[in-house]
Amino acid sequence: MGADDFKVPPSFDRVKNAAHDGAAQGFNPGLIVLLVIGGLLLSFLVGNYVLYTYAQKTLPPKKKKPVSKKKMKKERLKQGVSAPGE
Known part of the structure; x- marks a missing residue:
């Protein structure tokens, strides 16, 4: 009897590989990119809102x-009031 006589069934082999791959891979790179872009977009929008509210409080009105x-003169004539001096 050689080493080839005792083969592991394929179903057990798949389970072992899946468990090994899941632990080694970690986070999905696409998810990381999505989170980074989402975080930047969210911080940009929140920053704009904060600056807008600050400007509304501090800047004088236009x-x-x-x-x-x-x-x-044109407006007064429309309303029927004669312009002074006429």
């Missing part, structure tokens, strides 16, 4: 553009 005399 100044409105001055309305020209010509436009004011």
Whole structure:
């Protein structure tokens, strides 16, 4: 009787290989990439929101553009009020 006479059934061989491969491989590389990109995207969005709220609190309100005399006169005529001096 040689060493070839005592073969392990293929079903047991697969179980041993699966257990060995799972422990050696660790995390899925695709999952790691997905988590890194997701984390960067999330931190970017949260950072933008924080900066936006900070700017809303600290920056002065935008100044409105001055309305020209010509436009004011036009608006008054539309409303039926005569412009002063006419």
